[in-house]
Amino acid sequence: MKLVTRTALGWPVSAAPSQPTAKGVKVHYLGSPVSTKLLADHKECLALWKDIRRSHLANKAEGYSDVAYNYAGCPHGYLLEGRGRGRRTGANGNQALNRAHYAIVGLVGSSGLTEPPDAMLSAIRDGIDILRGDGAGKEIKGHRDGHATACPGGPLYAWVQKGAPRPAVDDDEEKPATGGGKGQAKPVVDLSQLVAAARSDPAKKGTPVTYAGTKTVEQALVKERLLAKGLADGHFGSATVAAYARLQRRYGYTGRDADGIPGKTTLTRLGKAHGFTVKD
Numbered sequence: 001m002k003l004v005t006r007t008a009l010g011w012p013v014s015a016a017p018s019q020p021t022a023k024g025v026k027v028h029y030l031g032s033p034v035s036t037k038l039l040a041d042h043k044e045c046l047a048l049w050k051d052i053r054r055s056h057l058a059n060k061a062e063g064y065s066d067v068a069y070n071y072a073g074c075p076h077g078y079l080l081e082g083r084g085r086g087r088r089t090g091a092n093g094n095q096a097l098n099r100a101h102y103a104i105v106g107l108v109g110s111s112g113l114t115e116p117p118d119a120m121l122s123a124i125r126d127g128i129d130i131l132r133g134d135g136a137g138k139e140i141k142g143h144r145d146g147h148a149t150a151c152p153g154g155p156l157y158a159w160v161q162k163g164a165p166r167p168a169v170d171d172d173e174e175k176p177a178t179g180g181g182k183g184q185a186k187p188v189v190d191l192s193q194l195v196a197a198a199r200s201d202p203a204k205k206g207t208p209v210t211y212a213g214t215k216t217v218e219q220a221l222v223k224e225r226l227l228a229k230g231l232a233d234g235h236f237g238s239a240t241v242a243a244y245a246r247l248q249r250r251y252g253y254t255g256r257d258a259d260g261i262p263g264k265t266t267l268t269r270l271g272k273a274h275g276f277t278v279k280d
């Protein structure tokens with residue numbers, strides 16, 4: 001799962017009303033032209049998602065308190081947080097429909113980018129699974145079920161009707177770098193590359209992973225209960241920096257020595273406990 005949180009998007013906690021349970025999830029599309037430029041550059045996805053929120057907040061007729069959707073799935077397999085878990089959507093057509101189902105939008109439209117890539121279907125599926133883990137029932141429907149609209153468009157609706165299956169090949173998800181199997185060499189984490197990722201990733205949230213070894217370290221931080229599993233996404237972003245700072249404090253460092261940027265001593269110690277070696 002590659003989740004881009006509201007925090008990463010620079011958004012405050014959602015002001016949407018709480019909705020602890022629902023019958024399931026409804027899938028949407030954007031219903032307007034979507035540029036195929038999106039495919040070339042994930043930054044365009046983040047910009048589009050921010051634009052959608054801005055336009056929803058500016059929509060006085062609807063009186064939206066936030067972007068209308070709970071999540072969006074982008075063509076690169078990122079799940080972009082909207083209202084998130086436990087919040088009522090504003091996207092399903094009316095208040096009764098909004099109470100009945102949460103809403104996830106695929107970043108495809110009525111022209112341009114209309115076919116959801118497998119990575120997008122995976123991301124939408126990730127969103128469905130998150131919502132199911134937190135109050136959503138089994139139903140998976142399209143916006144057009146129960147409301148007069150073309151949404152979510154032909155290709156996405158065909159997938160919804162099949163039960164929104166997770167695509168078999170999920171290229172975009174990096175293989176977890178677990179180590180220590182019989183006859184397998186331990187993963188090696190390069191300290192300088194890791195530090196470079198830690199220094200650069202917060203500014204580039206949601207972009208492709210800069211250093212694969214980050215995931216190995218994140219998985220160790222998850223096992224140390226210092227990082228939430230969903231945040232072990234391969235990016236050494238602000239959540240990972242904060243988790244690493246907690247590790248440094250746990251190891252007895254304070255002040256600037258616990259700034260969340262890995263050093264050789266702490267990383268080696270973490271590696272010993274979790275089966276990776278450190279190269280600098």
Ligand SMILES: [Zn+2]
Pocket residue numbers: 027028029091143149151152
């Ligand atoms: Zn819709």
Ligand SMILES: [Zn+2]
Pocket residue numbers: 041042043045046074075076077078
């Ligand atoms: Zn994207």
